[in-house]
Amino acid sequence: MTDRTTLATEGISLEVLSLGGILSNLCIARNGREVRPLHRAAWVDRPETVPEGAPPHLRYLEGDFLCAPFGAPAKGSAAPPHGWTANGQWTLVAEDAAPDGAKTLRFKLGKTVEAASVEKRISVRPGHPFVYQEHSFSRCAGEISLSHHAMVAAPGGMRLSFSPKKFGRTPEAPLDPPEKGTTFLLRYPQQFESLADVELADGTRADLRSYPTAKKHEDFLTLYDEEKTAFGWSAAVAQRDGFVFVGLKDAAVLSQTSLWMSNGGRTYAPWNGVHENVLGIEEGCSGYSAGAGGNLLPVRTALSLDRPGGLTVRYALGAIPLPEGFQEVAAVEISANDLVLQDVGGAREALPFDVRFFDNNKVNQ
Template sequence: MDTVTITAKGILVSVDLAVGHLADMAIEIDGRRLKPLHRAPWVGEPRATLPKDLPEGTVHLSGDFLCAPFSVSDVEEAPLHGWPANSRWDVVDSAATADGWRAAFRLQRPVMGASVDKILTLRDGHPFLYQEHVFSGGAGAIPVAHHPMTVMTAGGRLAFSPKRLAATPNEAPEPDPARGRSLLAYPARSTDLTRFPAADGGTIDLTAYRMDQLREDFVTLVEADHG
């Protein structure tokens, strides 16, 4: 795997240049080493052992990546989640800063005529990755999203930047109760992430990630207008 690793005091992040996914993230805090991002178990297996029609983004499925567009590309031809999640990125700059590290990457392919830059910043003593994506030029509109995958075997709390609203699609991911169940209402929306409409008529706190609830749900969080 062709990766680039950047570090600052207490944190390490690796990027898979083949698809722009975060291949690894490790945080040292209070004497513990945390690795919060999930990686598909087949990553690194011989390509011949995987289905031939798998998009490259699925072959390398790791950590977090940029989707442009999110889901099926029905505006211009591209694999699932678009070229940012399925094609190569080049290193534009990677250097130490006064308080950490900053690296910039550029997608080799355009997205609707736009060039796409990925900027990653680490700060000494900060257990966070500061991530930015910049679209330059081009024309049109598509849904853009991050695709973080976390390891939370014991559950936990989720925190987000301010959101305009949360919404579920018209239908649940698995309509057949013999194959799975959903706890959220479909369709539904709420501006309060701690009180989202539930299938049983109550509400569910979307900031509480509970592993004791065996369910499959899909909810979209719409970013607030930051001006």
């Protein structure tokens, strides 16, 4: 087993795995209710069912982790899928506690990524229903693709919404080759204007804003942010399971949102057809859906590492118990003191949020 370090303050607790830097066991308490929105694969507690040689990010699949590079490693690289940030050993270098009750864990990755050293900071603040994550790449040059890999579990289904997107796309082919026997729902490849109207493999069309829309499928697509978007967000309202999940990002750095729809379509170990109702809401910048042979779309698919002070990637995720009447998040706004969720029905929910969190990313633009 990998070591776990606990991070907790008023209203929020979690663990961080040293192997893969995986965020685990997130629990958020608000108004006398608790929610645990993130997925944990059943085989994490049954390691004997995982094939020998499986990469750590798959063996301990849960919560969220950073992939760098995102997807398959570069040709000739010794890194496993999703890179060393999701599979290497992170060493805890400091535990910081502020007078106001804020707590921070600082880690350093034992491997380099594209010759860059990588540091991780994970912070929580009293009463804030968010986990603040920062990954800093330093002493490096070149470019890299990367993505957070947050996974939401809602057996009762969820309604999805996002900050403005200009279009979406599926990859050139499904996630698995035909010999794997994986079943999929979507047509590959395709480009679409809205998640509300996506073509399926059988030629029909579906509104994918409600997940899941079908059983026994494994699918992947990417939504591309509008260039003018500075602050990006993703939201999932899980009415039956009683929570709202929110992911927050600097869209000038993480300019894409990929959706990994894992709903029982993989029948081989360790998936065994029972990895169901899981949705990866993955904020990143990569070429995974850009087209065969490289970047064929007018979008950025990698981040420059050659920046003054290096590259810092900031991403926050959180959740709250379902507010009365909430059906679908229509807008997320940051004010001078907090963050406000607005429902399509007009209801508003103000949440404590560190409004300065994304300010420092201006140096990355």
